[in-house]
Amino acid sequence: MDLRLLRYFLAIVDTGSVTAASKQLFVAQPSLSRQLRRFETDLGVQLFSRLDRRLVLTTAGRQFVPIARDLLARAAQAETMAAAIRAGSAPDLVVAAPTTTINDIVAPFIATGGRVSVANVVETLPADVYRAVTRGDADFGLGTSVPMRSLHAEVLIHVDVWAQMPPDHELTDSPHVDLVDLVRYPLVHLDAAHAVRRAFDAAASSRGLTYDSVAQTRAPRLGQALAAAGRGVCVTSDDPRYGLSKALVLVNGDPLTVTIYAAWDPEHYAAADIDATVGDLRAFTSQRYGRGGVPAG
Secondary structure: OOHHHHHHHHHHHHHOOHHHHHHHHOOOHHHHHHHHHHHHHHHOOOOEEEEOOEEEEOHHHHHHHHHHHHHHHHHHHHHHHHHHHHHOOOOOEEEEEOHHHHHHHHHHHHHOOOOOOEEEEEEOOHHHHHHHHHOOOOOEEEEOOOOOOOOEEEEEEEEEOEEEEOOOOOOOOOOEEEHHHHOOOOEEEEOOOOHHHHHHHHHHHHOOOOOOEEEEEOOHHHHHHHHHOOOOEEEEOOOOOOOOEEEEEEEOOEEOEEEEEEEEOOOOOOHHHHHHHHHHHHHHHHHHHOOOOOOOO
16 A cells, blocks of 8 residues: 555545645645545545535545554554664563563653663563563563573562561561461462462472462452451562561571563564663662562562
């Protein structure tokens, strides 16, 4: 499809007449009228009705307007991307990440301004982060599982896991709690799809520990609400809510952590830009959250 004719069509729509569009486009009015008729003939669709020497969009014309705008926008995007590929850089990077990571890392990072290359996100389930990268839906991904070997991977941050409980709980005044002691209490857990739950179960299994999970949920905030209601101790990496206190979960004296990885195709045309952006993200998370302050997705 001739993009020039698309531009002519939209200019007529936006200005309201061939005469006004010809002035805007610096194209002679007779020539523009001929181009419009040619465009309608090529499409096999009448876009305008000619009423009293006025052009009025037909139903088909009205339906075609958003399509024409989208085609021109995509063409402009393709031209920008092609120029970026030639230059070996990306003007706007897209990151794939779970909801929690987007809310607590990506969005605050974008809001800081400065040298920020991330312009869009693909919100995924934790298990789908790296698939979004390999499919080309995103330039890089932030996930909590070890990335596949075909991707270049770097550690973004290690996130601490916390036991959270209401103010009247006997653990409230403890800065930390060993896993051996924690499993003695009724626990409110995230479901098995969450990295915190997987890390907890792996640590418990390695020490031959079992525990009583009174509830499990996919939403960390709901888990915290259940803990605040006295259902049990919530195990999460989120900041406390609903008046909860927190105690760092220890395993053999060391904090139980979840690792967030950044991963991308090492052959990506903008690999250098991605690497620089991930470095900025790492510095941002360290400065903003410090050790263990950011929730894991």
